[in-house]
Amino acid sequence: WSQARTKFQSFFAVKVGDPAAEIAGLAKRIDTFKKPGGAGENYIGKVVHDPKKPVVTWGNVPLFAPYLTKANSADKGYVVGGVFPPDPIKKPIPQELLNEFINKKNLVYYNWEITGQRLEKWNLLIQFAAILSDRREQLVNKTKGIDFITSLYPKLGNTITDATVNGKELTITRKSHLGLSALEIALLTRWLDNPQFPKPTLEWPKPAETPRAKPRRIKPRKKPAAKK
Known part of the structure; x- marks a missing residue:
């Protein structure tokens, strides 16, 4: 679902057995994914896991603020996430x-x-x-x-x-x-x-690389022969 204040407010919820464990597991998988040599080493931003809330956030990303946290509802078995923080629900x-x-x-x-x-x-x-x-x-x-x-x-x-x-x-x-x-x-x-x-x-596809022009070697001019 989404909210209308900004174009980035899109959210999802998933039923899980243990929200805290699922969030911790996701944080660990993302950390492994982003490590040097991993498939996501070029992904920007920093992933932070707070086990007390519990929540995992992906910060330092332009325009967006992805997160996954435990749902605040009567049913404690849901996690909820999105790419931008939600507004308080008024209606x-x-x-x-x-x-x-x-x-x-x-x-x-x-x-x-x-x-x-x-x-x-x-x-x-x-x-x-x-x-x-x-x-x-x-x-x-x-x-x-x-x-x-x-x-x-x-x-x-x-x-x-x-x-x-x-x-x-x-x-x-x-x-x-x-x-x-x-x-x-x-x-x-x-x-x-x-x-x-x-x-x-x-x-x-990746854009074709423009071949670099080879540097031209400029021959030094010969000095005119000295007149006798």
Whole structure:
């Protein structure tokens, strides 16, 4: 889910057995990942683990402040995280929205979004991954595809996706303007924009290195012969 004050406020929650242990384990894995010689040695920022709260934060990252902490709820078995601190909740979730999935036993998935707003956030989160990994070639923001999805922000409204199970049958239903969610539009655009299209990859190639010009050796001028 997300909040509207900034474009970076996107969050998630996961049910776990022991939140403190899961957070400590994640901090250890990130530390190993970022060590010299590790796969993430070029990732920027500093990871800090506070076992008392418990929380793990990834600081010194431009614009973003990723974190994972124990959820403050009646059910103590959740961790919650995001890429930017949340605002205090002043308005509860509308009851009409809760009624869409509460007490529906055969419902296994439900997602509702305002696709134009969510598309803007997903586009920024994809850029965030490039910033965090310090892979500047993945920081793509000047393409025809980006111009296209930017034009869609004010035009796309609600997208509702749900999935139900009846016996061995899975039924997926979606109501939307384009038939795609914001994440699907963002990833599809990135793929179509990619110079390697139609190769099935979202990673952009590294820019070709410009060969350095070899230094020219300048021959010293011969001194004119002295006149006799």
